[in-house]
Amino acid sequence: xxxxxxxxxxxxxxxxxxxxxxxxxxxxxxxxxxxxxxxxxxxxxxxxxxxxxxxxxxxxxxxxxxxxxxxxxxxxxxxxxxxxxxxxxxxxxxxxxxxxxxxxxxxxxxxxxxxxxxxxxxxxxxxxxxxxxxxxxxxxxxxxxxxxxxxxxxxxxxxxxxxxxxxxxxxxxxxxxxxxxxxx
Numbered sequence: 037x038x039x040x041x042x043x044x045x046x047x048x049x050x051x052x053x054x055x056x057x058x059x060x061x062x063x064x065x066x067x068x069x070x071x072x073x074x075x076x077x078x079x080x081x082x083x084x085x086x087x088x089x090x091x092x093x094x095x096x097x098x099x100x101x102x103x104x105x106x107x108x109x110x111x112x113x114x115x116x117x118x119x120x121x122x123x124x125x126x127x128x129x130x131x132x133x134x135x136x137x138x139x140x141x142x143x144x145x146x147x148x149x150x151x152x153x154x155x156x157x158x159x160x161x162x163x164x165x166x167x168x169x170x171x172x173x174x175x176x177x178x179x180x181x182x183x184x185x186x187x188x189x190x191x192x193x194x195x196x197x198x199x200x201x202x203x204x205x206x207x208x209x210x211x212x213x214x215x216x217x218x219x220x
Contacts, residue, residue: 038180042189049129050190052120057137057144060105064145067098068152075156084219091153091212095146102145109138129190136194143201150208157215166207175200 039050071094078086109116117130147167154163179196182188188195 038183038193039190042183045123045126045129046190048121048123048126049117049133050193052117052126052130053133053137053194055120056109056116056134057140060102060141061144061148063101063105064098064148065152067094067101067145068148070094070152071149072152072156075153076158079157084216087157088216088220090156091216094149094153095209098145098149099142102141105141106138109134109141113138133190133194136191136198140198140201143198143205146205146209147201150205150212153212154208154215157212159211159215162211163208166211167204170200170204170207174203 040047071090074090074094075087078084078090113131113134114127116134117127121127121130147170151163151167154160175196177196178199179193182192182195183190184192186192
């Protein structure tokens, strides 16, 4: 909604970039579900060393995929957005937003994964509070402030994405590590 405040070209660029960024998020959610299953299985065996190992392995896999997506978005941003639109200004704006998307691949991967890993150890209430805090208290206000008051427009909104995803990723991974460490 906020991106639409800045005009149809900014809205179009935002829509293209978020559509492309959503592709990798689907993969991250799949990895999150797989880690939840493996960690839940280990929880059933009461094997916290295995839980810790599954968590480390899942983070490595997610970060490798995030790095691959980072490279693809950086290297092929113009080609990717050209598939969606022919307007030169929209292509330029979208390509710039894909740079933002490239950088939030890492925190997006870890926050999606953190939710799944915590779900695997049957911890859902606190992660819900963490993500609510990261998105609604940190992300949306910071994106709005950057967009409106620092006049970054759609780039401010996307900086807010990066901030909220980073805060969410940090809190969720920190909680998983703490919960597992306390159980060892």
